[in-house]
Amino acid sequence: MAPYESDDSTTAGDADDPRAGRRRAARYGVPVAVVGVAAVTIGLVPALADSGDPDLPRISAQKLIEKIAASDVQQLSGTVKVSTDLGLPDLGGLTGSLASGATGSGDGSSADPTAKLTELATGTHTLRVAADGPDRQKLSVLENAAEYSVVHNGKDVWGYDSASNEVYHATTDAGAGTARQDGTGPTPQRLAEDALKAVDSTTDVKVDGTAHVAGRDAYKLVVKPKDANTTVGAISIAVDAETGMPLKFTLTPASGGSAVIDAGFTKVSFAKPAASTFDFTPPKGAKVTEGDTAGHAPGTKSGDRSPAASGKGADKGTEKGRGAHAGPDGLNVIGDGWDSIAAFDTGGEGLSAGAGGGGDLNGLVGALGDKVKGSFGSGTVLSTRLINALVTDDGTVYVGAVTKDALVKAADAAK
Amino acid sequence: MSRAETVATAPPPVRPSPLWTLGLLRSELLTTLRRWRTLALLGVLAAVPVLVGVAVRIETGGSPAGGGPEGGGGPAFIAQITNNGLFLVFTALAATLPFFLPMAVGVIAGDAIAGEASAGTLRYLLVAPAGRTRLLLVKYTTTVAFCVLATLVVALSALIAGAVLFPLGDLTTISGTRITFGEGLLRALLIALVVAASLIGVAALGLFVSTLTNSGIAAMATTVGLLITVQILDQIPQLHAIQPYFFSHYWLSFADLMREPVYWDDVLRNLGVQALYAAVFGSAAWARFTAKDITA
DSSP, X not given: OOOSSGGGGOOGGXXXXXXXXXXXXXXXXXXXXXXXHHHHHHHHHHHHHHXXXXXXXXXXXXXXXXXXXXXXXXXXXXXXXXXXXXXXXOOTHHHHHHHHHHHTOOSOOTTOHXXXXXXXXXXXXXXXXXXXXXXXXXXXXXXXXXXXXXXXXXXXXXXXETTTTEEEEEEOOHHHXXXXXXXXXXOHHHHHHHXXXXXXXXXXXXXXXXXXXXTEEEEXXXXXXXXXXXXXXEEEEEEETTTOOEEXXXXXXXXXXXXXXXXXXXXXXXXXXXXXXXXXXXXXXXEEEEOXXXXXXXXHHHHOOOHHHXXXXXHHHHHHHHOSOOOOEEEEEESOGGGOEEEXXXXXXXXXXXXXSSOHHHHXXXXXXEEEEETTEEEEEEEOSSOEEEEETTSEEEEESBOHHHHHHHHHHHO | OHHHHHHOOSOOSSOOOHHHHHHHHHHHHHHHHHSHHHHHHHHHHHHHHHHHHHHHHHHHTTOGGGOSSGGGOSSTTGGXXXXXXXXXXXXHHHHHTTTHHHHHHHHHHHHHHHHHHHHTOHHHHHHSTXXXXXXXXXXXXXXXXXXXXXXXXXXXXXXXXXXXXXXXOOEEOTTSOEEOHHHHHHHHHXXXXXXXXXXXXXXXXXXXXXHHOSOHHHHHHHHHHHHHHHHHHTTOGGGTTTGGGSTTTTGGGGGGGGSSSOXXXXXXXXXXXXXXXXXXXXHHHHHHHHHSOOOO
């Protein structure tokens, strides 16, 4: 980049010449210019690439939902980026232990899908998905210099954790394959279906323009709750214009700020993935854990990432920690639509700080939650950016994607 | 750059032939590689994979079924070493890349100009009709050649140690698919080259620091100090907005080459960051070196 000869002229005589000194100083303009060009490139290129939403024919929300329902994508491979920001305090390993307590899998194999996939509930993850018909799918979670893969090929379900070189194996009968397909993980398709189930009189659904997702033209379907009490602000789903396959799912909270869940393809191809993608033989020397046989499809439970489910999972963990009380009896759903609240009586004492006997967890929950009082008595509210839960001192739990006030009102009304 | 051209006064009476540059490069390479300091650095780098291999071998008692350490701790790929010696190459590179390799490169790069200055030999180098830019390019090329050499020394030593201590054969990628040993070797070579390219940024930074001072030790210490500082800053979560611009941020992305299919995004980002550092600090070194008064 630099000429060879120019600098040969630098002699001692020039040093006294003020003009030469200025020219020399000007050389520092080269690195500064390089930094400037780089900064402009980094700043402008993505902006230019994003500009101009694709020009697609107009479509009604009804038609678009039909398109999603009719979508029959059997073969795809792609990269998915999932960011989850529930606003949970970072509990590190504790979350994991609660979650594994909740799902009841304590066998310690790091390759067990149920234990592994709960890690996806927080932070940003890059996933790779590949599917070829109902019998062959693969989901990989990309980690630092390691990868966790779940491979479903015919009757076999393999989990492979490359960091610890451990393998988890389960078999499933051929019929279960179809059922598992939509439970493999938080693919946009799965998440979109969950959201569309909630469509009823309480919800605004409209097509809001177009977007580029993973290099494809897509319609943007926006689902907005009409209820004022819910913490869900809006759900936006980008639907591939050609195949009707949901490519991106974004859930923004009513309180504003960054998305609570943002899952979308960054790369997608609808070509048939190489057959070798789905071949798996346990590496020599790997520790193989045999899982449950037919029926129990691993990954389905924890793969279900609908907000309500993750909220309940946490609650189950809480309960388990509190001791040997009977399970929740009489699950009650108050209200309908977005501001519905699940209420259940744990039949035991609540989380008052003095309850004692429940181990450290009581204190922990007390410390994390806020004390509230109402005509129902008093209780503790555990809040995230999406799900709030009220645990009254007499042991009733109210959970929902609603504001704290709505929970207190529900508790008051129940009295 | 055209502005620099106008600075030129009368061209030197005898234009050195392009071959002369090669001669300068050859003598520079030989001088660098013959130094005891360089040989000692390469020796230390070659010893690391052997140590890792022997430690894993003793730990697992030589039984391939022993698996790796519990919980997947330690450098990347360490759990797979007992099953396939080729993984020792990847583990050794993952273990040396954060510190040993860039430190060695920092020593060579920091010494490049400042070392000549402190030894009083820089002015003699400039008496030869090479020109400052050409000398700087030769110094930088030598440093980059050392990056490649150092990485290959680690990889080869790891390959030999892995072949002696552990079985070889078809290997499982971290995505769970199988590739043949030949393809594994090719990937190992590719990974070694990517690792060498990861050091280009440090080399350019070290060369720039080297033009700032007349003390070789100061230049080496500053380069290695910067290296450690950046590595620490890269661990602080609050700085995540600027971390992608640290030269060390994507270093361990070479492991993505062991995925199937290969995940190129971070590897390409790493190479882009290295090219940016080479351009910025290379041109800064040029600006400084061509404008500075050589007093030693």
